[in-house]
Amino acid sequence: RLILSLPLRSNMASSEENLDDYNIYSKLSDEELLQIAVERSLADTHLPPSSSSSSAAPTQTNPKLRQRHTPPPALRPPPAPRPPDISNSANPPTALSQFLYRGFKSSWCFSIFVLRQFSPLQSLIISGDAEALMDLVQRRCSSLMDPNDEGWIALHEAAYYGQLQCVRILIRAHPKSVNRCSLKNQTALLLATERGHISCVDFLLRHGADPNIANKDRETPLFTACEHPDEAIVELLLRSGAQVNYSCSQGGTALHEACRYGRPKLCRLLVEAGANLQTKNIYGIQPFFIAAQHGHVDIIHLLAQKGADINGQAGDGASSLYEACKNGHTSAVEVLLSLKADANRSTKSGLLPLHVAVQNNHTRIVSMLIPVTSRVRIRHSGISPLHIAAEKNRDNILELLIESGFDINAELSEERSRMYEDRRSTALYFSVYNGNLEAAKMLLEAGADPNLDLFNPLLIAVRLGWVDMAMLLLKFGANANAQISTQPSSFPSTILLNMECLPMLKLLLDNGCDARPCFDCPYGQKPHPAVTSSRHAPQRYIQFCEAVSSMSLCRVTGLIISMLLDYVCHVHLCSRLLEVLDSCSEWVPIKLKALPPHPLMQLCRLKIRHVVGVRRLKLLHTLPLPARLIRFLHYDVHCSLT
Structure with a gap:
């Protein structure tokens, strides 16, 4: 943890004070010098000139994994002016000692240093101070080769941050470290490639970096250069002997990545270098499949010309055309169909490209697939x-x-x-x-x-x-008389499901729903047994009188019975229905309605509807009858024959 509260001087009063101050540090170790150097640099750069003492800067801890971001050059302020050299014959000044009195080269370095808690050595490399680093090399400082908790040495840091001068110094000082690996098996070359530092990549390759050392995920620098698309670096790596068909832990190659990111030039470079177009990853996916999956038309054309398998299928049976259809890549689908891609290759689940295009609402693609999709294959699906x-x-x-x-x-x-x-x-x-x-x-x-x-x-x-x-x-x-097979009833299930909705009930009855079974009770005038609802009780037919007498329908039971009586001839109300009607004095007329004789007009209406038949009731209006009679046959409640 940084200690930023040391007493530091922002202004030197005289050369004697400067010499005395320097003599204090002359007996310290390299690591101590680096620590104090950074602290002094922070104080000199960021405290106002009038400050006589430094204030402690709060240190923040970031529990996340290492995240490095190099600021764009346009955002970096010009470096602070260097102080005049101090003559001291006993202890001649060095770049490291001058670093003690010099601020960081950018305010960004300050914020990174404080927030990320980088070590003094890391901070020196981030700032690109080659002179101070050279001093450490001349002193043979052991910290340059000491790994941190991620297994990184100074060379890894310099390569990651693209500090070419630092990379030069470290490689010349320790040439055998060029292929040194971190705990994740990352080399300096892979880190420089990941960050797109082409000058560092070039230098490392010319000084013995192996382009085929992969990290723990088996990702080589070439794979990484395609994952973070950089054509210039890919060319450098290929010229330096990078294996183009090396597969990562997921089975993907550099060509897979180039296809994913839609870089035709990268794909062409890889193919010309011998990339295998038929290599499959662990999901059975070839590079051509990925190009179609992401709708990269130029790459589809390129790989097809080079002999790619247009109808190759992934492990789940999905074809390149299927994936393009699923993702709505209209142009890619058009190209694939022109290349004679098979629209009738199904996935293991039996679905065709047309199915998935419909599912994902790609109307234009559906219209292209309809003419080329087999109706027989659709039936088989x-x-x-x-x-x-x-x-x-x-x-x-x-x-x-x-x-x-x-x-x-x-x-x-x-x-x-x-x-x-x-x-x-x-x-x-x-x-x-x-x-x-x-x-x-x-x-x-x-x-x-x-x-x-x-x-x-x-x-x-x-x-x-x-x-x-x-x-x-x-x-x-x-x-209108549909039944539910899993819940049998002695009367139509259409009535059972929503008899309390009187408009729906009337609609059903008008269209031929048979009301007669509602009054066919096996118990008649005898007492009804109690209704059992145990799940272990044997399944039995639900009776209308049981359903209509439930508590949920008690308010409309009379109205339901009255409506049903309009659609039947002579019926007898069972003891339970009579008991329900007797429970409300307003329903007494309904009991009388059920008693014979029924009006002759009602009997005639029922007879005519029966003769016509349920399926032809909707054709009653075509009969050569007066309009009022037609309305009567339709149970038009507003019709009156008086």
């Missing part, structure tokens, strides 16, 4: 693009697929259907489930069958009270 478009609410793409003639009633394969708890199978189901009225209308108008799913889509609309959706489905023939 077990899922239609229509399913995905409906599930993701891609209405524009859904319309495009419908116009292109895709099977509106295609069903999910059994395996894919089991992925959903409700065992859905049609595109229409997805649209209804999403509440997408516009998409549902498009599918129904194109010929979608609303009764193919195990769980009828109408049941969803009824349960959620979506009257408009239910009306649309019923208009196109949805089964």
Whole structure:
């Protein structure tokens, strides 16, 4: 930790004082001199001239890993003027001693030093003080070769910060250290490459640096130069014998990285140097795949001309075309298709490029893939693009697929259907489930069958009270008497799911929902057994009288029964229904409504509707009958025949 509170002098009163001050330091070790040198430099540079004593500067601790950032030259202030040399025959001044009275060359170095807690040696290298470093070399200071806690020696620091003069001094002093590795197996060459210091890279290569020493992740300087794209450094490394096909721990090569960052010139250099286009990383990905994945058209052209595998697939079966489609690279998809990329190669999950383009809402790409995608392969995949478009609410793409003639009633394969708890199978189901009225209308108008799913889509609309959706489905023939196989009832499940919503109930009854089973009770006028809700009890059919007499419906039970009576002939109310109606004096007329005889007009209306049949009720308006009679048959509540 730095000690910045030592008594320091910002101004020298006389040459005697200067000599005395210097004599104090003459007996100190190199490490002590460096420590005091930095402290004196900080004080001389940053304290006002009138200060007679220095104040302690707060030191901040950064718990994060080492982070080095070299400031742009334009931000560096001009170096502080050097003080006049002090003549002393007994202790001649050196660059190191002058460093004691000289400030840092930039305010940035000050902030880095204080905040990062760099050692005096690191700070000397950061500031690029070659003269002071030369003094340490001449003194044979052991700290130059002592590693820090990361295994870095002075050469690593100089290479990282791009201090060429310091690198020169250190290499000439310790030539064998040129390939010295840190604890992460980093050489000075790799660090200089990572930071893009081309002059240091060039010097190190000319003085014995091995370009094929990799770090612990097996990343060589060449790999790093492509990871931080630098064409000049790549050329230097290749001329110096860098192995172009060396793979990192993830299996990637320098060409993989050049393709990732979209550098055609780098790719060309690597290919001409012998880069293997078929090398796969641990995920089975080739360089061409990465170029397509990132939409780099120039590189796609280049590698294709050099013999890359256009239809190569990754470990999960994804092809280059699949990846370009997934990421929405329209130009890349266009180029790949012109190169005869196979649009019918599926992933291991069975998905084709068209599927993933629909999923990610790339309309232009979908339009390019439709003509080249096999409908047979789509059937084999077990899922239609229509399913995905409906599930993701891609209405524009859904319309495009419908116009292109895709099977509106295609069903999910059994395996894919089991992925959903409700065992859905049609595109229409997805649209209804999403509440997408516009998409549902498009599918129904194109010929979608609303009764193919195990769980009828109408049941969803009824349960959620979506009257408009239910009306649309019923208009196109949805089964108003649909049942739930997992929850059997003696009457239509459409009534069971939302009978308290009277407008929905009337809509169902108007469209042929059979109300008669609601009054077919096996107990009749006899006492009803108590309802058991134990999970271990055997499954039994739910009776209407049990459902309508629940506490949640007690306020509208009478209204529900009254509406149902309008759609049946002579029925008998069971003892439980009578008990419910007797609980409210306002419901007494409803009991009378159930008693025979029924009005002849009601019986005729029911007979006509029965003869017409449920599926043709929507065609009643085409009968050659008066308009008032048609409204009567439709249960128009505003119609009066009196």
